[in-house]
Amino acid sequence: MIGIYFSGTGNTRHCVEKFVKEYDPEAIVYSIEDSRLPEIIRRETEIVFGYATQYSSIPKILRDFIIHNQVLWQDKKVFILTTMRIFSGDGSGVLARLLKTYGATVTGGLHLKMPDSISDEKVLKTSLEKNRRLVTESEEKIKKAVQKLQMGKPPQEGLGPFSHLTGLLGQRLYFYNKTKRYTGRLTIDSKKCIGCGKCIKLCPLKNIVMENGNAKSGDQCTMCYRCINHCPKQAITLLGNRVYEQSRIEKYL
Structure with a gap:
């Protein structure tokens, strides 16, 4: 097993590292920005893939990475882990559907609430104590998810048709173009x-x-x-x- 992630402020990296090390202490975790990753993926069959949802969807950089390396996903077994601050419905399902297009088998999904990285919107800010509690709760959830995966009953959060509908109507439909292209608003x-x-x-x-x-x-x-x-x-x-x-x-x- 290997872990793969795209992370802005470290939330997703932390969660993928916790998950993978809990499952296999010898496993290694890689960022999608690592130039060695395509060759590493070729050699692996089991992958934990993590990313932070944006408007209940996939960051543009991650979508481009998947499509650019589409030949790599055939017959890979992928467990998807997504981090978010607000419930996203089918955060893991969005990536699952894209990976399945290129021949991957998605074994499970996990949604983890983590501190919000959007630092320039006051309404999304909360106390240090609450943010630390979110991290602790996510770490406990990761341990339970790994146990279920090892028992052959991995969690399926965000992967069903109801989750798909919730994600679509909750945010993605209203912000459809937000993650379809890069932005010049920075x-x-x-x-x-x-x-x-x-x-x-x-x-x-x-x-x-x-x-x-x-x-x-x-x-x-x-x-x-x-x-x-x-x-x-x-x-x-x-x-x-x-x-x-x-x-x-x-x-x-």
Whole structure:
């Protein structure tokens, strides 16, 4: 078994690592950004795949990764793990349907509520204590899910027709185009930016460049919120106009 993930602020990475190590302490976990991953997938048959839902759907960067490597999924057994702050209905089901298109067998699904990474929307922010509790509860849920998987009865969260309908009507239908293309809405305040280059190094799509001593964003943002939550001057926003709290998994462990 191997673990695969796409993670913005570390929530999904943490959950995939916990799941895989609970199942097999010798197993290794990889980001989809790892250039070695396609060759590694070729050699494996059992995969735990994790990602954070966006509007009850798949981040654009992850969809592109699946499609670009479509020949790799034939006959793979995949357990899907999705992280979210708000109930997404069929978070795991969206990826499951795409993988099945390319010949994968989806063995189960797990939905985990984790601290919200959207740091520039005040309504989504909550207390440190509550966020830490969310992480602890997710870790306990992971242990139980692994036990069920080992018994041959893996959880099936988000995979049924009712979940599909809930996800579609809950968010995805209303925000259909949000994850179908990359966005150019990422904003960097040139007055706050100190040109440290941290966001440039962190961006999974190389969407940020340095120009005249300041970071500048292009139109290929996948909304992972990685740069926003790591900017030392809170100079970057996406959905909101100011950063209320930077959220990274390390705060809640």
